């Protein structure tokens with residue numbers, strides 16, 4: 001694709017119809033992170049004096065054009081940013097410039113700045129979070145997911161590094177590079193999600209849908225309590241084995257019919273509740289996580305149902321607490 005075509009595409013994708021910002025409008029501070037396509041910087045605008053995060057991606061302006069994942073991220077963030085959900089990272093502007101003698105297009109995405117990603121936050125706090133804080137973080141995560149799913153968007157790359165958190169404990173879901181609007185597509189690529197948070201159906205290369213995000217949520221909620229990944233396998237081949245070893249091998253009727261691997265290739269480990277592997281969970285969260293980690297994706301809770309679960313729903317929690325005084 002010619003450079004001018006890319007430029008034109010980016011111009012059309014820019015969030016603001018008026019003057020797009022330019023790099024000269026920003027004062028640069030430290031690097032906040034690095035990802036597959038570029039670097040994220042902490043910046044301050046010289047125009048409105050607000051602090052932002054600026055994600056910069058340099059893309060070779062070659063015959064293949066801009067990678068699908070980048071275009072996807074921008075168009076999805078742009079369409080949902082307009083609605084301003086408190087638990088979705090807001091995109092404030094997109095602008096671009098040609099660099100290195102027009103050989104590259106540098107795409108700049110200006111987003112809200114957050115204090116940490118959840119991975120760094122959990123790694124650096126001195127001790128496990130109290131139950132009410134785990135609940136507050138988990139509920140916000142599910143509110144964000146519920147919003148995405150209600151707009152037919154599957155995130156597909158939920159992991160603690162892609163969940164941002166602020167000092168005031170506000171949670172924002174970020175990084176839609178692997179998201180996809182699923183209303184008009186059926187065949188998805190299987191190269192999604194970081195290994196540890198990948199659902200069994202994705203690992204088995206069978207049909208998957210928004211319930212794969214719920215599997216990842218189950219893994220992440222467990223990790224919020226224990227600060228340890230639930231299924232930290234070394235490679236793709238070991239990922240399924242580790243899941244089965246830890247929570248049991250699926251029963252024959254829960255094995256996806258279109259799976260590329262036979263169930264008999266795995267040993268039969270007995271089914272277990274998450275309570276048996278993560279001692280840091282409160283009892284009500286165990287039930288919710290177990291329902292997020294159902295092998296049959298049709299039996300998994302939806303994000304909306306999870307938000308109505310007695311662990312997260314304030315009214316139900318009160319009733320349940322009155323009945324069982326020592327549940328928490």
Ligand SMILES: Nc1ncnc2c1ncn2[C@@H]1O[C@H](COP(=O)(O)OP(=O)(O)OP(=O)(O)O)[C@@H](O)[C@H]1O
Nearest residue numbers: 032033034035036037040053112113114117161175
């Ligand atoms: N708005 C932000 N505020 C604070 N830190 C951020 C922000 N956006 C990103 N980061 C940091 O930068 C890291 C990489 O950002 P991001 O996930 O958007 O990049 P990526 O290229 O899509 O990464 P990957 O594909 O590896 O997941 C995040 O894990 C986080 O640590």
Ligand SMILES: [Mg+2]
Nearest residue numbers: 035161162175
């Ligand atoms: Mg990321």
